[in-house]
Amino acid sequence: MFAFAVRRTAAAIPVLVMVSLIVFFLMRLLPGDIIDLIVSQAQVDVSEEMIAELRRQYGLDKPVYVQYYVWVRQILAGDFGLSFRSHQPVIEIILPRLMPTFQIGLAALFFSSLVAIPLGAISAARPNSIWDRIGAFGTFIGASMPYFLVGGLLIYFVSLQLGLLPPSGFVSPTDDLTDSIRHTIMPAITLALSLTAILIRQARASFSDVLQHPYIRTAYAKGLSETRVVVQHAMKNALLPIVTILGLQLGVILSGAVVTETVFAVPGIGRLLVDSILGRDYPIVQALVLLIAAAVVLATLLVDIVYGVLDPRSSRM
Amino acid sequence: MTAAALKIRGLCVQIDGRFDVVKNLSFSVCPGETVCLVGESGCGKSISALSILRLLPPVARSVAGEIYFNGQNLLGLPESELRRIRGNDIAMIFQEPMSSLNPLRTIGFQIAEVMMLHMGWSRAAAWARAAELLEIVRIPDVPQVLDGYPHQLSGGMRQRVMLAMALACKPAVILADEPTTALDVTIQAQITGLLAEMQQKFGTAIVLITHDMGLVAENADRVVVMYAGRKVEEAPVQEFFQHPAHPYSRGLLNSLPQLGAANSCGQERLKEIPGMVPALGDLPSGCPFFPRCEHSDGICREQFPSYESVGIDHIAACWHPRAMEENQQ
Numbered sequence: 001m002f003a004f005a006v007r008r009t010a011a012a013i014p015v016l017v018m019v020s021l022i023v024f025f026l027m028r029l030l031p032g033d034i035i036d037l038i039v040s041q042a043q044v045d046v047s048e049e050m051i052a053e054l055r056r057q058y059g060l061d062k063p064v065y066v067q068y069y070v071w072v073r074q075i076l077a078g079d080f081g082l083s084f085r086s087h088q089p090v091i092e093i094i095l096p097r098l099m100p101t102f103q104i105g106l107a108a109l110f111f112s113s114l115v116a117i118p119l120g121a122i123s124a125a126r127p128n129s130i131w132d133r134i135g136a137f138g139t140f141i142g143a144s145m146p147y148f149l150v151g152g153l154l155i156y157f158v159s160l161q162l163g164l165l166p167p168s169g170f171v172s173p174t175d176d177l178t179d180s181i182r183h184t185i186m187p188a189i190t191l192a193l194s195l196t197a198i199l200i201r202q203a204r205a206s207f208s209d210v211l212q213h214p215y216i217r218t219a220y221a222k223g224l225s226e227t228r229v230v231v232q233h234a235m236k237n238a239l240l241p242i243v244t245i246l247g248l249q250l251g252v253i254l255s256g257a258v259v260t261e262t263v264f265a266v267p268g269i270g271r272l273l274v275d276s277i278l279g280r281d282y283p284i285v286q287a288l289v290l291l292i293a294a295a296v297v298l299a300t301l302l303v304d305i306v307y308g309v310l311d312p313r314s315s316r317m
Numbered sequence: 318m319t320a321a322a323l324k325i326r327g328l329c330v331q332i333d334g335r336f337d338v339v340k341n342l343s344f345s346v347c348p349g350e351t352v353c354l355v356g357e358s359g360c361g362k363s364i365s366a367l368s369i370l371r372l373l374p375p376v377a378r379s380v381a382g383e384i385y386f387n388g389q390n391l392l393g394l395p396e397s398e399l400r401r402i403r404g405n406d407i408a409m410i411f412q413e414p415m416s417s418l419n420p421l422r423t424i425g426f427q428i429a430e431v432m433m434l435h436m437g438w439s440r441a442a443a444w445a446r447a448a449e450l451l452e453i454v455r456i457p458d459v460p461q462v463l464d465g466y467p468h469q470l471s472g473g474m475r476q477r478v479m480l481a482m483a484l485a486c487k488p489a490v491i492l493a494d495e496p497t498t499a500l501d502v503t504i505q506a507q508i509t510g511l512l513a514e515m516q517q518k519f520g521t522a523i524v525l526i527t528h529d530m531g532l533v534a535e536n537a538d539r540v541v542v543m544y545a546g547r548k549v550e551e552a553p554v555q556e557f558f559q560h561p562a563h564p565y566s567r568g569l570l571n572s573l574p575q576l577g578a579a580n581s582c583g584q585e586r587l588k589e590i591p592g593m594v595p596a597l598g599d600l601p602s603g604c605p606f607f608p609r610c611e612h613s614d615g616i617c618r619e620q621f622p623s624y625e626s627v628g629i630d631h632i633a634a635c636w637h638p639r640a641m642e643e644n645q646q
Contacts, residue, residue: 214416220372221411222404222431222482225397232430236421312466313420 005301012297019293020075020286024068027282033060034084034280058084071286081283090287094269100170101261101268103180105253107188109246112196117242120203124211124238125230135200142197147256151190151263158186168265187264191256195249202245206238213237240310247303251296321345321385322522323369323407323490328382330361330368330546336597338364338377340546346490346522351513353533353554354526355569356543357594362526363412365543366492368392369524370403386490405435408483412495414475418467424451424478425463431485450481454511473504480508484515490522497532509536530573534558539630542566545595545605547621552631562633564610565590604636612637 035054039046055061059070074081080090115138123132159167165182173180210216211234219233257270265271269288276284308314323346330339339361346352354362368379369391384391386407391399403409411417419427428450429443438446444463451459454477467475476496483491493512497505509532516523525536533540533554540557542550542565550563561567568590592609595601603620607613616636624632 214411214413215419217372218409218411218417218479218482219419220403221370221409223400223402223434224404224430225400233419233422237419311421313468 005305008301008304012294012301015297016290016293020072020290021068023286023289024071025064027277027280027285028064028067030277030280032280034058034282035060037280071283075290080287083284084281085279090283093284094272094287094291097267097269097272099172099268100266101254101257101270103173104184104187104191104260104266104268105250105257107184108191108195108253108256109249111188112192112199113246115192116196116199117203117239120200120205120242121207121230121235121238123200123204124207125226127208132204135204139197139200142193142195142200145193147190147194147259148263150193151186151260154186154190155263170266170268183266187260187266190263191253191260194256195252198249198252199242199245203238203242206241207234210234210238236310240307243306243310244303247299247306250299251292254292254295320347322348322350323524324383324385325365325369326383326385328365328368328379328384330364330373330377330379332377332597334378337600338546338597339368339379342382342543342546342548344541344548344551346524348489348522349516349520350538351516351523351525351536352539352541353537354524354541354543355528355530355533357528359594359597360543361546362528362543363494366409366494366524366526369492370407370409371396371399372403372409401435404431404488405486406488407490407492408486408488410476410479410483410491410493410496412498414472414479414499417479418475420467423464423466424470428478428482428485431482435486446485447481450485451478453484453515454478454481455507456481473500473507476500476504476508477511480511480515484519487519488521490524491516492524492526494526495528496525498527498529505532512536530570542569545600547605547634548624549606549635550631550633552628552633556628556631560628560631562627562631562638563606563635564612564637565606566633568609604634 035051035058038054039051052061059067062070071081080094082088083090083093086093119131119135119138122129123135126132155167158164165186166179167186169183171179171183207230211230216229216233219229224232254270257268258274259270260266261268261270262274269292273285273288275281276288325345326343328339328342329337332338342361342365344352344354354365356362364373364377367373368377369384371379371391373379379392382392386402389398391402394402418424425444425447428447429438429440432438432443432446433440436443448459448463451462456462456474456477462470462474462478467478470478476499479496491512496512497508500508512523512525513536515521523536525532527533537554537557539551539553541548542557542563544565550557550561550566552560552562557566558570561570568588571588572590574587590609595605595608601608601618603616603618604610604613604622607617610617614636622634622636624634625638627633627638
């Protein structure tokens with residue numbers, strides 16, 4: 001198992017190198033850089049010499065491949081550099097932004113599993129029943145509603161009309177737990193909706209596949225009730241592919257976080273990413289994208305390990 | 318004759334509400350008796366067994382008939398009461414030992430589960446009994462197997478586990494659906510040997526579904542031959558092998574390889590039944606076997622023959638029973 005984990009981690013290195021290359025050069029393909037922004041916002045005329053001097057200070061005067069080399073060497077030394085805009089270390093800017101994204105993402109994951117797995121199981125056990133129809137309709141709604149629409153509707157009805165939950169912002173759970181939960185609910189539901197749609201479909205397919213197996217017939221032949229057959233004999237087997245999907249959905253959650261955090265004004269990494277791209281804050285964007293890529297790679301590794309725990313047949317790895 | 322442990326009368330099963338896969342099937346099994354259900358693949362043997370415990374796949378439905386067990390008609394029982402019979406009074410062994418056990422549950426759990434369910438035993442008691450049952454079906458390294466998973470066992474071992482599971486509640490009837498088809502010959506003999514041993518011990522009634530005539534000869538007390546969903550002959554095993562009455566039964570027996578039956582060239586071509594089993598949607602009217610039967614005539618095309626007695630406890634559904642024997646004389 002340990003050797004497996006090491007091997008998988010090593011396999012992640014080329015992925016991260018590719019990601020770093022892509023984000024680094026993509027950012028520089030965007031028209032305008034931080035200097036253009038500074039100059040355009042300056043109240044006075046800026047001379048060509050001053051612009052050249054600024055470029056030199058930010059290290060943007062060198063050829064792109066040299067910039068990349070400098071950046072990679074920095075990262076390997078454990079230094080993500082300074083933000084172009086606030087001149088604070090990138091790490092210090094990112095760290096406090098992780099918690100809100102993590103909390104909302106986890107809540108979304110929890111919420112969609114809680115809804116989708118039972119609904120998928122019932123849909124599979126009773127095809128064409130009312131539950132199956134609800135599941136199919138929910139999938140349709142969830143898959144076709146963009147985050148900004150769901151978020152906007154929630155804010156309008158739940159916050160503005162009914163006044164039940166705060167429309168925006170974030171409160172740390174260490175400051176005030178109840179308030180923190182109240183601030184998490186709507187972004188989490190927004191984020192969970194499309195995830196739930198995917199998950200219901202996956203769970204239904206997975207359960208109906210498992211329920212076809214001869215050992216399910218054996219379980220019925222033992223005299224077990226339908227509920228017991230599904231829970232005792234189908235659940236674990238059907239969860240295997242669902243766990244895989246859940247792990248791979250981390251990317252979806254993080255990309256959803258970008259829009260959701262903007263809609264709900266949550267100070268998470270999603271919004272930080274948007275702000276930093278707009279502000280051409282290269283060091284932050286590069287560090288964030290690399291971080292997200294590493295998280296997704298780690299999640300797939302975790303999925304494989306969980307898989308090994310769930311399935312005794314794969315424990316030989 | 319003792320009272321039958323299981324009695325099936327006029328069972329009809331349809332697929333898609335249109336095709337008759339089992340039609341008007343009747344037979345019974347007495348305690349301690351083994352009845353073999355024989356016939357080609359697709360003749361309705363397995364479907365008949367599954368309909369006894371109402372485990373038919375959703376596309377199939379039993380539309381008529383009665384199945385009596387302990388004076389109750391299983392086909393009329395509510396699901397909750399039927400569940401008390403499944404695995405408890407009537408146990409089933411399936412054809413595929415590879416896939417009939419849950420790959421993610423320990424062997425111990427899968428055996429103990431039945432006893433916890435039907436006898437209300439504690440986990441510890443049920444596991445202890447599961448260990449005993451594995452001993453009875455002669456599984457080596459019982460403690461290790463109890464905590465192990467099906468993929469760690471060979472096909473023969475898995476079928477022993479299935480057998481242990483079936484025996485757990487000392488059922489009155491065991492339905493064995495081709496329990497040895499997927500196993501090699503030496504293992505086959507061990508499994509059927511175990512089955513017979515348990516039968517002697519507990520007086521279990523066994524319905525053995527097979528297309529293996531060797532298995533029939535060794536295990537059956539009585540034989541029920543099915544063709545295209547219908548019973549065509551029923552006879553005590555000796556009588557069946559010596560005087561098969563239905564042309565289809567004779568065909569089945571003739572298609573067995575026989576030692577010392579080589580022709581003058583020293584070569585032997587296995588006899589086969591000409592033609593093919595009719596497709597479900599394409600059953601001929603009258604006797605379903607007539608297109609393949611060398612003795613068929615006008616009446617065979619028009620009407621399914623009634624069941625006539627052709628010997629002691631021996632019935633057949635044929636307009637010309639023993640036609641071949643008469644020809645030979």
